[in-house]
Amino acid sequence: xSDQKSLSSQAWLExxxxxxxxxxxxxxNRIALNEIPVFTLVAHRVFWAALILWVxxxxxxxxxxxxxxxxxxxxxxxxxxxxxxxxxxNWAQLTIESGLTSIFNATTAIFGVLVAxxxxxxxxxxxxxxxxVSIGFIGVATAIGLNNxxxxxxxSLAQLAAVGATLSYAFAGVWARKQLQGQPPxxxxxxxxxxxxxxxxxxxxxxxxxxxxxxxxxTWSAITYCATIATAGAYLLYYRVLDMAGSGNLMLVTxxxxxxxxxxxxxxxxxxxxxxxxxxxxxxxxxxLVLDGRLKLRKLVHFSN
Numbered sequence: 001x002s003d004q005k006s007l008s009s010q011a012w013l014e015x016x017x018x019x020x021x022x023x024x025x026x027x028x029n030r031i032a033l034n035e036i037p038v039f040t041l042v043a044h045r046v047f048w049a050a051l052i053l054w055v056x057x058x059x060x061x062x063x064x065x066x067x068x069x070x071x072x073x074x075x076x077x078x079x080x081x082x083x084x085x086x087x088x089x090n091w092a093q094l095t096i097e098s099g100l101t102s103i104f105n106a107t108t109a110i111f112g113v114l115v116a117x118x119x120x121x122x123x124x125x126x127x128x129x130x131x132x133v134s135i136g137f138i139g140v141a142t143a144i145g146l147n148n149x150x151x152x153x154x155x156s157l158a159q160l161a162a163v164g165a166t167l168s169y170a171f172a173g174v175w176a177r178k179q180l181q182g183q184p185p186x187x188x189x190x191x192x193x194x195x196x197x198x199x200x201x202x203x204x205x206x207x208x209x210x211x212x213x214x215x216x217x218x219t220w221s222a223i224t225y226c227a228t229i230a231t232a233g234a235y236l237l238y239y240r241v242l243d244m245a246g247s248g249n250l251m252l253v254t255x256x257x258x259x260x261x262x263x264x265x266x267x268x269x270x271x272x273x274x275x276x277x278x279x280x281x282x283x284x285x286x287x288x289l290v291l292d293g294r295l296k297l298r299k300l301v302h303f304s305n
Contacts, residue, residue, distance in 0.1 A: 007245055007249055008244070010244070011241065011244045011245040011249070014237065014240065014241050014244065014245075015241055015245060015249070015250070015252060015253055015256070016256065017237065018234060018237050018238060018241055018253050019253045019256030019257045019260055020260050021229055021230050021233070021234050021237070022230060022234060022253070022257050022260075023102060023256075023257045023258070023259070023260025023261040023264060024225065024229075024230060024260065024261075024264060025225070025226055025230040026093065026098035026099070026101055026102050026261040026264070026265065027098055027261070027264040027265060027268055027269065028222040028223075028225040028226050028230065029041065029089070029090055029093055029098070029222070029226065030093050030098050030265075030269060031218055031219065031221075031222040032044075032219050032222035032223055032226065033090060033093060033094060034218075034219070035215055035216055035218075035219040036212070036215065036219060037204075037207075037208045038087055038090040038091050038094070038208075039087060039200065039203055039204035039207050039208055040204045040208050040211055040212075041086075041090055041223070041226070042082070042083065042086045042087055042090065042196075042200045042204065043197070043200040043201045043203070043204040043211060044211070044223045044226070044227060045086065045223070045226045045227050045231055046078070046082050046083075046086070046193045046196040046197045046200050046227075046231070047193075047197045047200070047201060047227075048223070048224075048227035048228065048232075049193050049227045049228070049231035049232040049235075050190055050193035050194045050196070050197050050232075052227070052228060052232040052233075053186060053189055053190035053193060053232050053235070053236075054190050054194075056186055056190075056232075056236070057186050057187060057190050060186065062184050062186055062187055063184075063187075064187065065183070065187065065191070070183070070191070071191065071195070073175070073179035073180055074180075074188075074191035074192050074194065074195040075195035075198065075199070076175060076179070076195070077172060077175055077176060077179070077180060077188075077191075077192040077195065078192045078193065078194070078195030078196030078197075078198075078199065079195070079196070079199060080168050080169075080171050080172035080175055081168070081169060081172035081176075081192060081196075082192065082193065082196035082200075083196050083199050083200055083203075084165065084168040085165035085166070085168045085169050085172075086165075088161040088162065088164050088165035088168070089101060089105065089161075089162055089165045091158070091161055092104075092158040092159065092161045092162040092165070093158075094158070095154050095155055095157075095158035096155060096158045096159055096162070097265055097269075097271040097272075097273060098261055098264070098265040098269060098271060099258065099261050099262035099263075099264075099265040099266070099271055099273055099277075100143070100159070100162075100273055100277050101162050101261070102257055102258040102260075102261030102262065103143055103258045103262075103277060103280065103281045103284070104140065104143065104159060104162035104163050104165075104166065105162065105165065105166060105257065105258075106166075106254045106255065106257065106258055106281070106284055106285075106288070107136060107140050107163060107166045107284065108166040108169045108170065108254060109136075109251050109254050109288055109291065110132075110133055110136035110137065110140075110166075110284070110287060110288070110291070111166050111167045111169070111170035112169070112170040112173050113125070113129050113132070113133055113291055114133055114170070115167070115170040115171055115173070115174055116170070116173065116174055116177075117129070119174050120174060120177065120178075128290060128291070128293070129291055131290055132287045132288065132289075132290035132291030132292075133287065133291065134287070135283055135284075135286050135287030135290060136283070136284050136287030136288060136291070137287075138283050138287075139280045139281065139282070139283030139284030139285075139286070139287055140163060140280065140284060141280070142276055142279055142280035142283055143159075143276060143277050143279075143280025143281060143284070144156065144159045144160075144163075144280070145274075145276055176188070185235070185236075185239040186236070186239075189232075189235040189236075193231070193232075238250075241253075248292060248293070251288065251291075251292050252292075254288060255285050255288060255289075258281055
């Protein structure tokens with residue numbers, strides 16, 4: 001997170017575009033889940049996205065790895081970065097609002113720092129990072145609600161599932177750093193989604209029955225958005241913004257996604273969130289900005305006084 005470049009106007013525009021795309025996926029997921037079940041939606045999303053990315057790989061004539069160890073790494077990455085988090089987030093959205101799901105999804109960076117500090121020797125948890133992580137966790141607990149933490153009802157379980165998805169993303173980040181370094185981004189994304197497809201398709205068939213293609217137009221539109229724009233397209237845009245803005249600035253997308261998801265959920269799904277969700281997101285934002293180094297601890301203490 002020390003890789004901080006100045007953000008040009010073009011970088012800001014593409015960062016906002018990426019946030020809007022990923023903010024929209026929560027609405028698309030909720031629409032698709034009205035007709036198809038959780039794992040079937042995951043299977044559709046990863047399969048079509050993988051197909052698109054392989055077309056990109058072939059078009060650009062990128063070298064395709066053949067080593068079994070690389071493909072095993074892709075398979076594990078597909079589990080950690082696609083199968084587990086996509087399934088948990090989809091299942092959570094059956095019970096909680098899409099905007100609230102996006103708020104919990106913003107904890108990815110918090111868990112990413114914590115898991116990296118535990119598993120990577122060069123990612124020590126400094127005092128600044130520890131404070132940022134602590135504030136972030138307080139924000140998550142606030143958004144969930146202390147009463148819900150004590151009472152494991154379907155809503156609280158859905159919220160915990162959404163948080164669990166971000167923990168899986170964090171382990172995926174560590175796995176990618178250890179096992180996928182040196183792979184071109186397009187190859188890594190296509191390989192990961194292929195590994196995910198090899199698991200998701202038989203899993204969906206086994207748990208939910210044959211995958212149906214006789215779906216309503218709204219469902220197909222949602223699937224198309226999830227797979228083509230919010231997965232295949234977003235991965236390509238992600239690496240473009242990463243190269244343009246740097247990893248530190250790219251973390252801002254985590255804070256920009258929930259406002260898009262909340263507005264879309266309110267406009268198209270009639271959702272409304274409890275005040276504690278917004279307050280929790282505010283605390284989470286502060287924690288992320290402290291983690292990122294944009295919000296200096298001295299300024300935070302001065303502001304509180």
